Amino acid sequence: MKAFYKIVLLSFLVGITSCVSKAHKDKAQILIVDGFSNHDWKKTTQIxxxxxxxxADIELTVAxxxxxxxxxxxSWKPQFKQFDVVIQNTxxxxxxxxxxxxxxxxxxxYMYEGGAMVVFYSANNxxxxxxxxxxxxxxGWRNKNFGKAVMIHDDHVHYVSQGEGENxxxxxxxxxxxxxxxxxxxNSSYPDTWRAADLEVYRYARGPAENLSVLSYGKDEKTGKDFTIDWLVKYGEGASLQFNLWALLAWS
Incomplete structure (x- = not known):
């Protein structure tokens, strides 16, 4: 199972870098930003x-x-432009x-000019x-008056207006x-459906929902409705990816 999640994380990193322009380097430069969270950010970064x-083709830095x-x-201000991907863990x-x-x-x-961010789990909040x-x-994790939500019905994206639905x-x-x-x-190498272990399905995540592509979705038990699992957002010339793989945090 660990090998599977490693493949998933690597494919996400490779895929997100394909969305942005970057100079040729021998190694992809990855920055993990951490320091505070409502979850165990130290353990997450370690994992x-x-x-x-x-x-061999990845070099990691932690800020x-x-x-x-x-x-x-x-005075804390990393040199973001030196990195191909920022993994946001705060x-x-x-x-x-x-x-x-x-x-x-x-x-x-950095993001507007072509950077890339992986929004790791609770960083979405x-x-x-x-x-x-x-x-x-x-x-993001917001109340229902914050913005639009996204649901999937018959493999089509449907928007829920601000104030409708739930927090x-x-x-x-x-x-x-x-x-x-x-x-x-x-996700090009993934099957059309797969069983993901120990996952949380966010219902009614809210926000501007602009320039957004839903990559995958799953059913929320409470409502019986399908909501986004992973999604990609274009921001200027850059892109961000919501990466919701809670099972990583269960490892010791």
Whole structure:
């Protein structure tokens, strides 16, 4: 099972880099941003590192956001432009932490000019007041008055208007039958359907939902409706991918 998730994560990274323009390098430069979350961000980063560190064509760097009372917090600003992909592993729910303004503006420029971001699990919940981040992720963990939601019906995308439906939520983790909706380099080798272990299906994820392509979907037990599992968002010349693979976090 670990080998499978490694293949999935690698295919997502390869696919997301195919969406953007980048200079030829011997190794793909991957940056993991962490430092705060409502989940165990240290463990998550360690697992991603374990999955990817033995790949000869990938070089990993970690940039940890300092605590906001640390003297270096205000000057924290990674050189995003040096990286092909940023794996976003921070979430400000219930902790009040955030990125410094200069780092946020630098990241917006990086993404708009052709960068790539993998929104790793709970990073989708983060920064509801960061307008450009909402555009980057397309859909996030928000209340029903925040924006549109996306459902799938008969293999077609349907939009739920702001204020309709429910706040974002999910049921218990379970084995979910995932359906591929859109073929893309990220998932081109996947079957049309597969059983994903220990997955949460987000119902009524909300946001601008602009320039968004749904890659896969699955059924929410509470409503019996099909919602997005993974989706890709174009942002300027760049792209971001929601990567919702909770089972990674279950590893010791």
């Amino acid at each position: 991603i590192q374990r999955l990817l560190k033995i790949e 940890t956001v300092p605590a906001m009372d640390h003297p270096n917090w205000g 979430n400000d729910i219930n902790n009040g932490s955030k990125w410094p303004l200069a780092a946020k503006k630098s990241f917006e420029k 983060a920064f509801p007041n960061w307008q450009e981040y909402n555009k980057m992720i397309g859909l 974002t939520g999910h049921g218990k983790r379970r084995n979910v039958l995932v359906h591929k909706l859109t073929s893309h380099p990220i």
